[in-house]
Structure formats: structure tokens, C-alpha cells
Amino acid sequence: MGLRPTPTKSEEIMKIIRVNDIAAHDGEEVTIQGWVYKRTGKGKLAFLLVRDGSGFVQCVAFKGDLDEALFDIISRIPQESSVIITGTVRKDDRAPGLPGGYELGIQSFEVIQAADEDYPMALKEHGADFALDNRHFWIRMPSQWAILRIRATIISAIREWLDDNGFILMDTPILTPAAAEGTTTLFETEYFDEGKAYLAQTGQLYNEANIFAFGKVYCFGPTFRAEKSKTRRHLTEFWMVEPEIAFCDLDELMNIEEQFVAHIVKRVLEKNRPELESLDRDISALEKVTGEFPRISYDKAVEMIKEIQAKTEDPEEKAFLEIEWGMDFGARHETVLTQQFDKPVFVYGYPTQVKAFYMEPMPGRPEACKSVDLLAPEGYGEIIGGSERMSDPDLLLQRIREHELPEEAFQWYLQLRQFGSVPHSGFGMGVERTVAWICGTDHIRETIPFPRTIKRVYP
RNA sequence: UCCUCAUUAGCUCAAUUGGCAGAGCGAGCGGCUGUUAACCGCUAGGUUCUUGGUUCGAGUCCAAGAUGAGGAGCCA
Structure with a gap:
């Protein structure tokens, strides 16, 4: 002042x-x-x-x-x-x-x-490059202002639901000693005399330790991925909330996720109706996000995609939709699948080979695992990835070796299974993808105040 | 890492077959008692991404490069 x-x-x-x-x-x-x-x-x-x-x-x-x-x-x-x-x-x-x-x-x-007369951000549509170079001004415009206010509501609703349902906030480290899922996608930094440290890409493994002390926990913070992904769904720095629950199997995990997501949408509808209207968001589509969400198996999802592909005439689209059991879904697969539903949809039981090493196998079907993704409707795709975690210490060690992960770095994680191991599950929800879906935004870079992408660290 | 596309005024974009560098918005000045992307008149505003080549002549054609965007793979 x-x-x-x-x-x-x-x-x-x-x-x-x-x-x-x-x-x-x-x-x-x-x-x-x-x-x-x-x-x-x-x-x-x-x-x-x-x-x-x-x-x-x-x-x-x-x-x-x-x-x-x-x-x-x-x-x-x-x-x-x-x-x-x-x-x-x-x-x-x-x-x-x-x-x-x-x-x-x-x-x-x-x-x-009195402001200078040459304010760069004229009141009109701008190209992505100019808008992002002027992000410090762009956030003053109503569309960006509305999205970022909705983001704040979403974050508040996330914490509110978890705090009200017995979850304890446990902050997990951002500087970590080794990769959870391979080193190629990590940002690396010097760490005194200890060699390299890496920016965390998940807090999950630490939360698996935390549940044995606190039962139900969550971490919520920035996550870093050095993947060279240049799409409307990717940032190099994004925010993720990761709840983890002891004595919880895959079905119970889905129960938790659908209540959690429905609560978030409800709060936005209560608090940010003018913002949604200013964004021309179809509010009736959000009002349908209540009650139980459809649950389909990976096997069923592959069949559905095959049927859609058979009816597709555009040869390019048809090629993108090609799928066989065992393949992971691409963006096009998720899009056509979610367009079949007007609510978020669970897809569970993915092939073991396309998922992380720590997921519990399906009983009697080791080729599939107890994983579940939640795909947002209207073509938005995956906003949550979760699973029931492996509880058998011997199988877990075998998986770490199969994935050629540094065994010594996972000693503490393996020890968790030797002292009171229980069935447990958890998931990670990407905040920006959730904001993009709820706001109806077509690009994730508008859902965080200052986006970090592979080509951009300014402003 | 791969594929595709783009780059012209502060911004968004035009410019026919290779033949004078243009418009709208924004800015400045003037006008108007209800504007909603107001409207009307006037003014200022250019290294056509860079370098090289072809040509009487290049925004336009060729080559190399730079920057950005979208997508694939991978993921939230």
C-alpha cells in the first residue's frame, strides 16, 4: 500500500x-x-x-x-x-x-x-503462444479467472471430503532417492555428497508405509514427470492427490472413488455456477455425476472398442482404434469408450504387463491385475489411476526383479509386507485433468496458474 | 524420439499465376445519454522468423536452420 x-x-x-x-x-x-x-x-x-x-x-x-x-x-x-x-x-x-x-x-x-497505454493483452482471442507468454496477464481474463477459481474449489472439496472421511494428510517427500517406476521420466538434481536426487513422480510408496501407522492417508502435492509428452493432456509439473487405504480391496476402492468424485462435482455446482456459465459449460452434464458409476472390466472394454472400431468408416480413426487384449488404451480408445456413458466410468482388471509392478494379480488370472482407472465422460479420459496393492512379499520381490528395478532402494518397501501386511488400495487423481473435465476446457495448460510444459518454463 | 502443421503491424489474420504490404481488433485524437466484441470519422504503427539460393522482380518458389503448436509413444 x-x-x-x-x-x-x-x-x-x-x-x-x-x-x-x-x-x-x-x-x-x-x-x-x-x-x-x-x-x-x-x-x-x-x-x-x-x-x-x-x-x-x-x-x-x-x-x-x-x-x-x-x-x-x-x-x-x-x-x-x-x-x-x-x-x-x-x-x-x-x-x-x-x-x-x-x-x-x-x-x-x-x-x-493509471496503467500504461500499451497493455499487451487486448480483449480478444489469442493464439496459444502469445497467451502463454503473457500468462501473467492472461489470468486476468474472465475465462482464465473462472477456471482457476473452479480449480480452487476442486482442491478445497478434495481436502474437505478426505478430511471428513477419516483420511489423514501425510506429506510425502518431493526429493526422492530413486524412481518408483523407472528413471527415464525423472527430473534429476545434485544432492550434496549423496549423489543424485530425483523430483517425486508419486508419493504412493511412502503412503503405503503411512497406512500402517495411520490407516487411511492422503498426500497432495506437485508431481514431476520429465516425459517428452506434448499433448493437451500433459504437463511436466502437475498436482496429484493420492489417497491410500488399509484393509481395502478393489471394489471398496471404487466405492470410495465414486463418492469422492461426486462430492467434488457437487461442490463446484454449489459454489461456481456463474463461472461455469461464463465458460459455457454444459451444467446438466455435470449434474448427472451422482450415485454409482458404471464398472466395466478391461475385457469388456476391449470388446466395446472393437465393436466401435468395426463401425468406424474413417480409415485413420479406424487404425487408431485397433486393439487386442493386452494392449494399453490410447487417447482415442478412452475417448470413444467414455462417449458411451454420461457418467465417469471405471475400467478395471487391466493386463499386468501394461501396469506398474506393485499391483495385486486377479485371483486365478495372473495375466490381469487389480487395477482400476476412472475415465471422465465427454471424451476427457483418465483422471484417476488406482489399484489394490500387492501384499505378498515374495511375489513383490519377484516383480521388482522382473522390472529390473534397483532392489536395494526398495528394501524398506519390501519390509512393509513382512510386518503386518494387509490388503490395501489407493489411487492418484490428477488435479489439472479433473479441472479440465469439470470446466470443459480443451487444454490442460489453462487449468494451472503457471503451466510447465516441455517447451515452457516462462513466466 | 517420431509424424504433421504453422511463423506477415501490439493481437487475429488476408495478400489470385512470382508483379505497389492489406483488413479487423487494440492504441491515440474527435463525435455520440445505456454500451454488451458498441458505433462513426481521422492518425500512427512493418527486419513478411533467420540465413543462403533461383529470378528483371520473392510474403509467395528451392535449401538449411530457429521457434512454436497439435498428435503418437508414455502417463495423471
Whole structure:
């Protein structure tokens, strides 16, 4: 507040509100503190769309009501100038904004800083490169503002549900000694005299230790993958929540996941309806995400994809949909599969060979394992990957050797199975993919404030 | 790592067969009492990604490179 050292007399009595509360102040004289998002004029009228972080509201100045010099300042104020505006709230259906429908008739107007006139982010559509180079400004635009507010609700709902259902937050390390699933996709850093350390790509193995102390736990933090993936579904730094539960089998895991996801969607519908509407999200599609989700086996899913492929005429699409039992699903497979349902769908029992080493085999079917992915509808695909973990120490050691993982680094993990091993399960949910699905965003880079991709670490 | 595409004004894009570098938005100035991507008039704004080549002449054709995007593989 260095620009405004002491409050004036009038400031001491003014009633500062936030824009998202404006409906509660109809007819009152209030003050808002924010930034000029857009300015238009019509002779003796000036319209400012002002944002204050909580919403966007139209402020109107009429030349006849104000000192001429003040009206001149208002009608010339550059976009993004920071301002403090006092005026009377009135309901008006013509008023744009978020939530909209109310406007402020300007009575006094203080400029904190008049912005430079060459603000780079014009109010129009931008290409991806320009938008990402200007991410520090892009987040001021309503679409990005709406997505990031929904992201905050999703994160809050994640913690709320887990905290209310007996899960304990256990922060797992970000600097780790070795790969959980191979070293090729890890970011590497020097670690004093201990050699290399790696940025974590999962907290799961540590959570498997934590459950034997706390029963039900979750970790929630950034995750790092150095994969050279350049798609609309990939970031190199993303946030993942990973619950882990003792005495829990695959069916119980699916029960937990569907309650968890339904709660998150419910909270967004309660808290962020104006944001969803501003994004033109099909809200009725989200309202269907309740109750039980369909559960289909990998075997059934392969059959369904084969049927869809047989009906596909486009030769390129047909080639992408080619599948045989034993193959992992690609993005196209997930897309056509989820389009068959209007809720998230569980696919369980994937082939052992395409999944991680620590998953429990299906009873009597060692070629399949007790894994389950949750695929979001409308073509969004995998948002959760989970499994029942292997509890037999001998088989686990065998798998570590088969995958040629450094046995010595997994000693502590193997010891867990020797001292009170129980059936246990867990899953990881990618926050950004979940945000993309709920917001209906077509690219994951818009779902995190400052995305990190293979080609971008600025800003 | 592989495949495909793109790069022209601050931004989004045009530019016919190789023949004068253009528009809209944004910015500045002027006009307008209800604007919603306002509208009307005027002004300013260019290393056509880089380097080399072909040609009387290259934004356009050729070669190499740079940068970015989408996708595959892998994954959340």
C-alpha cells in the first residue's frame, strides 16, 4: 500500500465490498477496489467493467452527475488501471459482469495507478503462444479467472471430503532417492555428497508405509514427470492427490472413488455456477455425476472398442482404434469408450504387463491385475489411476526383479509386507485433468496458474 | 524420439499465376445519454522468423536452420 500511505477521512467511513456480494447491497452506497477491465463510452456516459478478484461489475458515470474534470478522467482511464470507486448499487438486467445484473453508479473515483497505454493483452482471442507468454496477464481474463477459481474449489472439496472421511494428510517427500517406476521420466538434481536426487513422480510408496501407522492417508502435492509428452493432456509439473487405504480391496476402492468424485462435482455446482456459465459449460452434464458409476472390466472394454472400431468408416480413426487384449488404451480408445456413458466410468482388471509392478494379480488370472482407472465422460479420459496393492512379499520381490528395478532402494518397501501386511488400495487423481473435465476446457495448460510444459518454463 | 502443421503491424489474420504490404481488433485524437466484441470519422504503427539460393522482380518458389503448436509413444 505504499502508493496510499494514509487513509483519507472519507475512506474511514466508506463501506468496502467485494463484487461477488453485490446483490446483497442493492440500493446502498458502497466502495469497490479493483482494476479497469474494459472501458466503453457513449458521449456523456462512460461504462467501466471493473474486476476486483471476486467478480466483474459494470460501473457507470454520467457526465451531468459529476465534476467535468472527474468525468474526463473516468472516460479516458486506460485498461488495467487500479482504482477505488464509490457509488450506489442498482439492479439492472442490462449490466454485464460476473455475477452480473447489478451495476454501480459512480459517485467518486480514485485512481491508484493509471496503467500504461500499451497493455499487451487486448480483449480478444489469442493464439496459444502469445497467451502463454503473457500468462501473467492472461489470468486476468474472465475465462482464465473462472477456471482457476473452479480449480480452487476442486482442491478445497478434495481436502474437505478426505478430511471428513477419516483420511489423514501425510506429506510425502518431493526429493526422492530413486524412481518408483523407472528413471527415464525423472527430473534429476545434485544432492550434496549423496549423489543424485530425483523430483517425486508419486508419493504412493511412502503412503503405503503411512497406512500402517495411520490407516487411511492422503498426500497432495506437485508431481514431476520429465516425459517428452506434448499433448493437451500433459504437463511436466502437475498436482496429484493420492489417497491410500488399509484393509481395502478393489471394489471398496471404487466405492470410495465414486463418492469422492461426486462430492467434488457437487461442490463446484454449489459454489461456481456463474463461472461455469461464463465458460459455457454444459451444467446438466455435470449434474448427472451422482450415485454409482458404471464398472466395466478391461475385457469388456476391449470388446466395446472393437465393436466401435468395426463401425468406424474413417480409415485413420479406424487404425487408431485397433486393439487386442493386452494392449494399453490410447487417447482415442478412452475417448470413444467414455462417449458411451454420461457418467465417469471405471475400467478395471487391466493386463499386468501394461501396469506398474506393485499391483495385486486377479485371483486365478495372473495375466490381469487389480487395477482400476476412472475415465471422465465427454471424451476427457483418465483422471484417476488406482489399484489394490500387492501384499505378498515374495511375489513383490519377484516383480521388482522382473522390472529390473534397483532392489536395494526398495528394501524398506519390501519390509512393509513382512510386518503386518494387509490388503490395501489407493489411487492418484490428477488435479489439472479433473479441472479440465469439470470446466470443459480443451487444454490442460489453462487449468494451472503457471503451466510447465516441455517447451515452457516462462513466466 | 517420431509424424504433421504453422511463423506477415501490439493481437487475429488476408495478400489470385512470382508483379505497389492489406483488413479487423487494440492504441491515440474527435463525435455520440445505456454500451454488451458498441458505433462513426481521422492518425500512427512493418527486419513478411533467420540465413543462403533461383529470378528483371520473392510474403509467395528451392535449401538449411530457429521457434512454436497439435498428435503418437508414455502417463495423471
